[in-house]
Amino acid sequence: MKTSTAYRVLGLLFGAGFGFVLAAANLHEYDTIHNMLRLEEFDVFLLMGAAIGTSLPLLWWLEKRKTKTALADTLTLSRSKPTRQHVVGGALFGIGWAVSGTCPAPALVMLVSGAGLAVITIVGLFLGLNLRDRQVARLAGTATAADGEHRNLARVS
Amino acid sequence: MLSTTFAALLPDRLPWYLAGPALGLLVVGFFLVTNQPLGASGAYVETYKTVTRKPGAASWRMFYFIGIPIGGFVGVMLKDDGFVRRAGYDALRNELPLGVTALIVLVGAVVMGYGARMAGGCTSGHGICGTAQRSPASWVATCTFMGAAVLMTLFIRIVSGGAI
Numbered sequence: 001m002k003t004s005t006a007y008r009v010l011g012l013l014f015g016a017g018f019g020f021v022l023a024a025a026n027l028h029e030y031d032t033i034h035n036m037l038r039l040e041e042f043d044v045f046l047l048m049g050a051a052i053g054t055s056l057p058l059l060w061w062l063e064k065r066k067t068k069t070a071l072a073d074t075l076t077l078s079r080s081k082p083t084r085q086h087v088v089g090g091a092l093f094g095i096g097w098a099v100s101g102t103c104p105a106p107a108l109v110m111l112v113s114g115a116g117l118a119v120i121t122i123v124g125l126f127l128g129l130n131l132r133d134r135q136v137a138r139l140a141g142t143a144t145a146a147d148g149e150h151r152n153l154a155r156v157s
Numbered sequence: 158m159l160s161t162t163f164a165a166l167l168p169d170r171l172p173w174y175l176a177g178p179a180l181g182l183l184v185v186g187f188f189l190v191t192n193q194p195l196g197a198s199g200a201y202v203e204t205y206k207t208v209t210r211k212p213g214a215a216s217w218r219m220f221y222f223i224g225i226p227i228g229g230f231v232g233v234m235l236k237d238d239g240f241v242r243r244a245g246y247d248a249l250r251n252e253l254p255l256g257v258t259a260l261i262v263l264v265g266a267v268v269m270g271y272g273a274r275m276a277g278g279c280t281s282g283h284g285i286c287g288t289a290q291r292s293p294a295s296w297v298a299t300c301t302f303m304g305a306a307v308l309m310t311l312f313i314r315i316v317s318g319g320a321i
Contacts (some may be wrong), residue, residue: 004216004217007191007217007220008220009220010187010190010191010217010225011217011218011219011220011221011224012220012221012224012225012227013224013271014183014186014187014195014221015200015220015222015223015224015227015228016224016227016228016231017179017183017223017224017228017230018180018183018195018197018221018224018225018228018281019173019224019225019226019229019230019231019232020178020228020231020232021176021180021183021226021228022229022232023223023228023229023230023231023232023233023236024167024170024171024176024232024235024236024318025170025171025173025176026169026170026171027170027176028229029231029242030245030246030247030248030249031248031317032170032249033312034248034321036208037306037307037309037310038311038314039307043170043173043200044171044173046173046174046177047173047176047177047180048177048275048280048284048285049177050173050174050176050177050178050181050284051177051178051180051181051184051289052181052285052289053177053178053181054180054181054182054183054185055176055181055184055185055285055286055289056288056289056291058181058185058238059184059188059289059290060186060291060321062185062188062189062290063260067189067268069188069189069190069191069192070189070190070191071190071191071192072191072192072193073190073192074263075188075189075192076192076261076293077290077291078290078292079290079291079292079293079294080292080293080294080295081293081294082293082294082296082297082298083294085275085276085277086276086277086294086295086297086298086301087297087298087301088272088274088275088276089272089273089275089276089277089298090272090273090298090299090300090301090302090305091269091272091296091301091302091305092269092271092272092275092276092305093268093269093270093272093273093276093279093298093305094272094302094303094304094305094306094307094308094309095265095268095269095305095306096265096267096268096270096271096272096299096307097265097269097280097302097306098265098282098305098306098307098310098313099261099262099264099265099268099269099313100262100265100266100269100307101248103197103269103279103280103281104197104198104200104201104269104270104273104279104280104281105197105225105279105280105281106226107266108222108225108226108229109225109226109229109230109232109233110225110245112226112230112233112239112240113229113230113233113240114233114241114242114243114245115243115244115245115246116242116243116244116245116260117244117245117246117258117262117274118245120259120263120266121262121263121265121266122266123262123263123266124203124264124265124266124267124269124270125201125266125267125269125270125273126205126270127200127266127270128266128268128269128270128271128272128273128274129198129201129202129205129270129271129273129274130270131267131270131271131274132207132270132271132274132275133202133274135293136274143187147299148186155288
């Protein structure tokens with residue numbers, strides 16, 4: 001199988017796995033997120049803590065023993081210094097998250113659970129992401145540090 | 158019907174101590190195979206870049222974007238309620254007309270998307286993948302959006318007189 005095909009199949013499978021867990025844990029429901037942010041239910045905080053608690057030590061260990069990944073090079077983690085953009089962007093993200101009661105991945109699950117208004121949320125997300133992209137292109141040079149996002153590893157190494 | 162045959166195979170809500178580690182293992186598994194983090198807002202970006210044929214688009218991320226609702230739909234169908242056609246956002250619609258709810262949700266989503274792109278990630282990208290990589294930037298972004306979301310929710314609560 002070609003590497004690009006393998007990436008696509010894996011993307012689809014891991015996306016499906018992610019979406020399945022989000023649905024199973026009810027994270028696609030406005031009420032789940034809203035009750036969490038109202039500090040009335042702590043399940044989602046615990047869920048995120050458990051996700052980090054599982055992946056952080058495993059990734060640390062895998063990085064330490066220089067594990068070779070199946071399709072790419074040695075497993076490498078990226079650690080950036082915080083900048084103003086992380087704080088301002090994070091604050092804006094948090095405000096929007098509180099208003100719309102869902103974030104990018106759960107919004108997609110919200111839609112397929114039957115909630116029609118999720119279309120508006122998804123369109124709004126695309127608009128907001130694109131707005132920032134175009135602004136960055138205009139201000140060319142001020143790149144965003146994205147540890148959680150796609151890295152073009154071929155260019156990095 | 159699928160929903161009647163397989164309904165209630167999943168509990169109403171998978172407890173956090175199972176769902177959390179499951180998400181964590183998916184993140185680790187994806188790193189083990191591709192050496193890439195699983196961020197959802199970036200998948201949105203690569204999806205529109207792929208669709209509009211921008212050079213250098215990571216088209217596999219579009220497949221991740223498509224996979225999320227497929228897996229989500231399976232999860233929803235395995236629950237007692239299953240797929241229920243509705244508007245959603247009941248808590249908002251109980252207080253506001255549908256049009257106003259839609260406008261508020263749209264503005265919220267635009268601000269959320271803009272902020273995610275500026276910060277370089279969202280709840281999955283920074284909140285799980287970045288923090289798990291021990292990235293200081295991700296920890297700062299995550300603590301900031303958690304704090305901002307709690308404060309904004311408190312603000313909405315005060316403005317709505319406790320209704321929302």
